[in-house]
Amino acid sequence: MASSAALDHGLSAFAEHRWTDAFNALTEADGEGELGGANLERLSTAALLLGREDLGVDYATRAHEAFLDAGDAAGAARSAAWIGMYLLGQGDLARSGGWLARANRIAESGHGAESVAGLLRIPAGLGALYAGDAETAARAFDEAFAIGDRLRDRDAMALAHLGLGQARIMLGQTDDGLSLLDEVMVAITAGEVSPITSGIVYCSVIGSCHLAFDVRRALEWTIALDRWCGARPDMVMFSGQCQAHRAELYRLHGAWADALESARVAADRVRHGDWTGAWGAWYQQAEVHRLRGEIDAAEKAYLRAAESGYPPQPGLALLRLAQGNARLARSMIRQAAEEADPATRRQWLPAAAEIELAAGDVEAARRAADEMTEGMPRDAKPLLRAVTALCDGAVRLAEGNPRGALSSLRTAWACWQELEAPYEAARCRVLTARAWRALGDEASTSMELDAARAAFLELGAAPDVAAVDALSRRGPSAAVGPLTPREVEIVRLVAAGKSNRAVAGELYLSEKTVERHLSNIFSKLGITSRTAATAYAYEHALV
Template sequence: MTDAVLAQAREAYAHHRWDVAYTHFAEVATAEHLDTDDLAAFADAAWWLGDTDRSLELSEEVYRRCLQGDHTPTAARLAVEIGFLWLIRGEQQIGSGWISRARRLLAEVPECAELGYLRYLAVLEALHAVRFDEARAMAREMQSLATTHDDPTLCAMALVLEGIATVRSGQVTDGLALCDEAMLPIRAGDVERSWAGNLYCLVMALCFELADFERARAWTDATERWCDQFSNAAMFTGICRVHRAQLLHLDGAWDQAESRAAQACRDLADMNVEVVAAGHYEIGELRRVRGDDDGAEQAFARAHALGRDPQPGLALLRLAQGETATARRSLETALAATEPPLPRVPLLAALADVAEATQDPSLAGAVAAELAESAATFRTPGIQARAAAAAGVAHLLADEPDQALVTLREACRAWRSVGGRYETARAQVRLARALAAIGDTDAARREREQATVTFETLGARPDLAAVAAAGHMTARAAPGGLTGREVEVLRLVAEGASNAVVAEQLTISERTVERHISNIFLKLGVSSRTQAARFAFEHGLVGENA
């Protein structure tokens, strides 16, 4: 009877039916009939089902048997894998202990492939510490070990890690080519399943880090298809759900996005603390753009408690709540602690929003300049879209509407190309301001109306309110067809300010002031500052009611 059940367990395991395999292995294990290979399969099935506690318990027993049987390299690799599982659960002390144990064991045996698995964690640490050259060098050492010991799993791991280091160093095409090469043995079935899943997830994360959303879609689709071959793949399915939520957020399917992220947080609560934190952060972002301030605050707090910096989302929430100084300080603090260019991109994009809200052309210019450098280095649609949007803000604040038109049209095009409905609408609102500034009020109205429809469809209540308020202010504050900036200039002129004083007050050049005054004279049909000032007083642009 036991032999028949064990045979069923082995067959189910071979066909990736983890639930059946687990049930039969558990039945046999009660009678203590599992050899080491079967015990390892039992542990593996438990892990795929998401029962991490049982998997670790069984894996530690396999480790002890390997050590007792004088299979030191195998025991060392198991120690690496056990340590890795503890680390991603957030148990740093236990995980580090197992890694130290693996290091000690491998120091006692001749060079072997297992040394490469220990090196994998060292490369991840170097990547995190922004030591990209060191990470690439260690990844190449892993490839050498893989070649010497004919280990295709280790080879694929090394290629992906070298690819990530290469991309983050600014050589995007070469780095992604290495990642693509690493997938060939995975698709051929030559890479061990759990490591294959980890590599899929690393590449997915890299695509999102690059804001290369087309590639991110392709890799998320591919990873989901890979997961579908198994009866259950709790860890990797959960990670896919978070990335799918990010894509649904971009697409404007916000209810679905929050549902996917919430399910991932539930499923991976005891498996992967970093992914759960990312899920809560995504929920916070979804709630923020819909105006659910309390819900967003709670989600960001959960993400923070799990170790995920809640920026830039929390700063943007503060900005929406009118706490502009707090928002700016938070983003500048986060930027001061962030060295590599890629993770700076979303922080800088948020700081451009702060510059726009506070009408700070100097800040906007500095942000736009750095984002332009990142866009030129990494050349992905998402980064280019953020750079174009920030440049548009800088041009608007510098009273350069003609240049703003160019960059904001590019931002609209770039966001549309990746399916970013919400960000496209935000760019349209800014484009409307630029169009209004050059006097094309009809085109400005069309852009605002399209953006309004998008915000209504998505349920972006804060943006809807902002567009409505801006439209109301424009209607009240634009006698004679003047733009908002022209009203500001006229008000100061009417109060007796010279061109130099106007330039200083509005943080613009005297040449720009001269251009505004010329436009004001033309629109109002006047030929002197005195006549313009009279218009300002007659239409309530100066005084208590201004």
């Protein structure tokens, strides 16, 4: 038998989620005497959570064999099912199929293994879900939940509700799907399920919230996942995916440097064993590089994302568009959209419309915009309303309907402002400027372009700054003296007699941000008053 001191220490550390201590102590106990199936399962879990994948699968295999030797059919079927599902998640279909077949054979033999029946329905649901057959997946997950509920298998119940929620979102039953995801999260936060199931649910729920355009739910559960990972600092598995989710939210909210840093941390966690975060780690880096105009860096990051087995779309198609290859961009996005499930396809439609417009196919862009609009619920989430209205506004403008475009773009801009998404809000302003120009209103055109340019400058969106300059029919203006372009804008408005509140309103900043900028301006210019700032503005022809 294993050393009781080492085993007791390992079990205590495992219960307290101290994975490194648990792994070391249980490994010591295993070296001093053969561990039983249940404790080998714990050792496997600790190894997997620490990113030691090969050891984790080896210990799970030993646990399976120990259960068989002990005549514990339920334990043997359960461990075989988990190995099969783990390998399925990695895309190792041959080995996964073998283990799942073994688990089913043991379960069907009786001897108490029927208790694993609910868990064994999960892979069938996942297979249908990955194949885009949401109806078949929903039926499989329904069966899994019913069996798990009857047998009180909380892991099976949690995974079944997760899969059912995802299937309903794919079927367009977004609110029902999100309600199921909220329900399963209650079980997770209450600590009712195993650690690996908890991590799977956390990360999958956040991804599903993004698919459903529910950015506020995604933020709420990302914060919860961050806390969960933070309470387990030595955990590798799921920590990379957590950082990738953070990067996506940072990018949306205009904190691009923070997004890049989180994505790089995610990539580091992937290198240490969290393969679940591979796609997001590289895709989010690529997106920031693309928006900044760092083409080579974006190209490399998109290709690294593709190595995970998931397509780096729609970002890679948009990169091809930025490189001037509209034909290739259109071919890529069309193929990707045709192969995607309905929820993912809807995510890609705005990019598809943008690319079709750039390629000169207004009719195809209109079809994409209409597909976005069709079936959109009246109480759609702000993000869905924002992308749909922006897409419709861009197409209306291309169709020669600037007045109609303005209506859609106002809706889009208001939603992006509500979501605190400065880059997308600035893109709305550029399209709005083009609509005003088509209507002959150059004053409104200039106002919108100036506001958009200031936002793009602050974000570091160099390609968009250049595009605005081209629309403004001027070259980029140099900063005056020591002042940044944003500080020049503020000095101009102060010289025009505007209060901090008025400046904040016109530039869509907070009053505190304006105060900070003014403090920097005074320090740079060696002045102490708004009057002196006004004099500086006139002396340097800023007004």
